[in-house]
Amino acid sequence: MPRLSTSLTEDSVFRPEDSSGPLRPGDGPPGVVEGPPGARSPQREPAKMWRHKLRVAVMGLHWTAVVCILSQTTGFWAFFLVDGNDPFMSMYKALQLIDFYLGLLLSFNPMFGVDQSMNLMVEVGKTKNYWVLQATVGVGLALFVFMMSSLVHSLCSGAPWLSPVVVDQGDRRQSVSRQPSFTLSEWTDAQDELMDLEPVPQTPQTPVFEVGADTRTDAEAATLSVTPVGLQERRGSNVSLTLDMCTLGCTEPYGYGAQLSPKDQSAKEYLREGTHTLTPAQLHTRAMDDQSLQAEFYETPMNFVDPKEYSYPGLVRKNRYKTILPNTHSRVILQSEEEDFLSSYINANYLKGYGGEERAYIATQGPTVNTVGDFWRMVWQERCPLIVMITNLEEKNEKCAEYWPEDTVTHEGIEIKVVTVTQEDDYSLRVFTLKCGGEVRCLHQYWYTSWPDQKTPDKAPPLLELVQEVERAREDAPATSGPVIVHCSAGIGRTGCFIATSILCRQLRCEGVVDILKTTCQLRLDRGGMIQTCEQYQFVHHVLSLYEKQLSHTAEE
Template structure:
């Protein structure tokens, strides 16, 4: 059966019979809506016929097809028996661009569409678009979505070539009323452009459009502009902060101006240039305001001081040094005449303090000082840091050999390496200082920074050159960031001209001991390496006992190596934990030999040799705790 639909593009179905007995359907355009169907003429298999009855209808209902006299398979109630094999209508399956594909969604099962129904479908779509049927091409049947994919070609399209008109342009001419009238039995639910899936299998999808490319370029341009602006603002902020910091440092410089004192003050006994008062002294703070005016401020002292120069506490001293201003104890310079002072550079004032300060403690006073931590903190804050200005070291590119740019060796006591050539001054540089020991013994210790990747050879050259019997390492290799590189081998290593052999490794409770042999040419020497790892940076251990035991072991090795060079001690920067260890070692010797100790004088002596030794007030207290523990051990031995 076949249907002819109302409208300008209605058809009349004529059934012809070929010689081999299969029916042929031929469609003709007519002016009126007619349909001819004669099922009786099917019995005459060799004559062409037209239906004897013409009925005008508006739609083709499936019931007409079901009642057709044509035989059909029992399993399929549709009109697929009307289909002919060998017809020229085919599903083309061409790689049509996505923009040219039209998808028509049906309620009817597309798997049951045969050639005849597809031809009816194509002619109905062509009528709705106002085109010729040969311009409408069925490209693919999509069973999952129950839809038909088609495209429209121009009139002069070559066969087998996927020339297609843009789908959006074609759909503008679609007449919805004609489409529903002519194809109502298909149950069309949607007509829309959609990407051709088959195209994606044969050619790459066009990801970049012109508009998308411009959008990406604009976005990247805006991003680059924003990043550039942020970088400029950050640089401006750094410059402003630097200028403010420099201005602040200038304002904090010490200016000692003549200050007239009233003559009606308490009388003092004068001995030499420093006079001990009979009454509690008063302290005059010389404060320089931003306008450069000096304002004296009287206040009672916190505690007695061995020197008229005392430091104003401003918090813990960290690696970048201190800009603490000095407080002048005017009363200890007592005189009935006004105090007149010549302006003195800060470095000279600080050095005078370091060379003269001291507070000798008996054993009982040592125990009392440990119990009074705030007095120790106040005392520590008064000690100048004595950091070195980089301009004082006249060696080009010496900064490449410094772990921290503000921790530099004192030029007067720094270790000089033998140069590789007379003109190579950088080869003589290592960030290390000779440290005096108990009783002012020269070159008792060497305090140095943790070796860097480019200073390992220099370190072992120093060990060989100074003939050091012991190396004490008081840092981990990494604490948040790198503190020291691994500068010794697992078994054997060559560092410059020095060969290092590891003979044995002994794991103790709080540190590791390595017995090393170092060689240069035909000579060889033994070196003991102590690695203490339980001391946190900028802090103190929970107990002083491990440090005290380490110090005693190192002292025993030093005594057993008479005639050899200084003990090398390093942490990361070579001033904090290193200073604590050396100060404890010197203090213990003083306690053992004299029965008293002067920790203040010891720390001042260390800072004269290397700036910043014993970095924080907590470390200063810890030194006193270690000395007190050693004093208790000495007392117990004396009782026994």
């Protein structure tokens, strides 16, 4: 490894006199003890030696950190470049990853924010080029081990750059430590340049989600910054997306607690007050303005829950993803004869509908093998007439358990029987009868399979058709029916898009305008992370724009 020292140190001072003159006592460098005639290696005073070694060790550690960070930044930049991002956005995302990993190692809040970092990891884990990231981390670890081994070896073996000054009485010459190729001041300048890379201003309303670039218009440059969120590793899967953010003993500072910090209070206020009403003309224009939509999405807080709020033994078996948890104030509580938190817990939230309608929807995760019984308990308890399922059972790994039978099955005393199965172009419809305690109910399940995880459908019309079909079925349901259950895998991305589209289509029909931002904020107040990615947020705008054109065309006819 390069050997660093200052350009002028206690260990590198030459005699001011001509070297040809006699060497007198006291002319040698400080800390050198002259031995008797014939002695070849007089020893440096111990205090001076240890100060020198300490300085070299500190410099070596600093240089090791710089080399490792540079190697990781370069590798991450290449990773995002290969993944289809432009060079600037690739560098921005690379710095987000570096910030995320440093936050894990040093236990501090990442500059870009915890929630946004976690969601960056979700996107990273889904890409087909994930091996580039793994190779980069491997190279970084190898560099770190090599450079630390070199440093330890140099300190222990007394390499030339650490060797003491030697006075040779017979030759009347003074030997000094070999100088490095550049000085301390030059290294400090290089470090300053590294620290100046891509400074990101922080605001009290720093958003808390997903990956992306810091896309800013001139008017909005002072208010926007991007903060990654969320890692979402699936429980029970043999395919881990990335790191485990909430293992035992984790001290990750989420910034939540019994009392909200000013930043969290500001986020809550934003979600309560955020609004941007769009007329049809503005909606069509806005749907094509990707830059403004990205800016609006990244400015909107995600409102994820601190996993520490659910520190109950055994609860991990009831969550598909460790960091996607129900917000406490709106979570569905299962009725149980046992006074046990686990028996009453399900990862689901009540969501408001159009016009603030209470408990219009229930957003939940895709049931796991461990929670199928809880899911049917919720369906029966809440008198749900409809289930909208927007995920395949497997997408690279398991996304949802097959919680329904081919014919008949009983869960938690509830008999579930399949009556009919109808296959449409983009979804299938199952009609069930549920029987419990002598009471019989009818349940419809719409299973939409044309929507890939973390992305958007290839076509918008089928989704609009499903939204309208579900609305008609909801109107035909008995008056005593409860919320509509919507779920994907985590219950926030595709689920959020579907519910938001349903609410906004109704608003467009009734009011002639839409407020997509306000609806998104309301959904996130009830369940964190609803509408999971910027791509999905843009897709909602495109769908609403298409729907408005359909309405206008119908009115003209």
